[in-house]
Amino acid sequence: MRSLTFLCLLFLFSCSDSELVDLKNISHGAELYKNYCSNCHQMDGSGLAQLIPPLYQSDYLTENAGALPCIIKNGLKGKIRVGSNSYTLAMPAVRNLSRDDVKDICVYVLQKFPKTPIVIADSVLKNTHKNCP
Numbered sequence: 001m002r003s004l005t006f007l008c009l010l011f012l013f014s015c016s017d018s019e020l021v022d023l024k025n026i027s028h029g030a031e032l033y034k035n036y037c038s039n040c041h042q043m044d045g046s047g048l049a050q051l052i053p054p055l056y057q058s059d060y061l062t063e064n065a066g067a068l069p070c071i072i073k074n075g076l077k078g079k080i081r082v083g084s085n086s087y088t089l090a091m092p093a094v095r096n097l098s099r100d101d102v103k104d105i106c107v108y109v110l111q112k113f114p115k116t117p118i119v120i121a122d123s124v125l126k127n128t129h130k131n132c133p
């Protein structure tokens with residue numbers, strides 16, 4: 001049910017619609033990704049063996065794209081499946097990021113790693129971040 005709610009928040013566009021995406025801060029998103037995510041998930045999003053799940057073409061990320069702001073803000077724990085592997089290590093909350101920072105990371109991650117880039121409206125991203133449990 002929860003993921004259904006998130007799905008409703010998603011606006012899915014194909015690559016060719018990228019003019020609809022506000023990409024002006026994407027290099028800021030890339031910089032933040034490098035500083036806050038890449039030491040675990042790697043620059044190319046491939047993750048680390050059985051410890052850190054990949055973001056690159058992650059089915060989990062695609063299905064939970066709307067939850068990304070809250071994953072960043074709160075971290076993630078409990079066993080999850082990504083592709084054919086399962087992961088049990090907890091991801092720590094990434095602190096000290098403003099709402100705009102979180103938004104910029106999400107835009108970058110959702111453009112760069114899914115098979116088809118995923119677009120979520122800025123306002124929805126920021127609002128979701130504000131309302132994380």
Ligand code: HEC
Nearest residue numbers: 036037040053054058060061076077078087088089090091
């Ligand atoms: C200290 C290492 C670490 C850092 C830093 C980190 N993560 Fe994670 N991340 C993990 C681990 C471990 C999991 C698996 C959590 C679980 O099994 O419940 C995970 C899970 C995820 C997932 C869901 C699984 C998947 O692969 O699709 C996403 C999305 C994600 N992280 C994004 C990010 C983003 C974006 C950042 C930077 C803002 C980040 N992570 C920073 C370790 C990390």
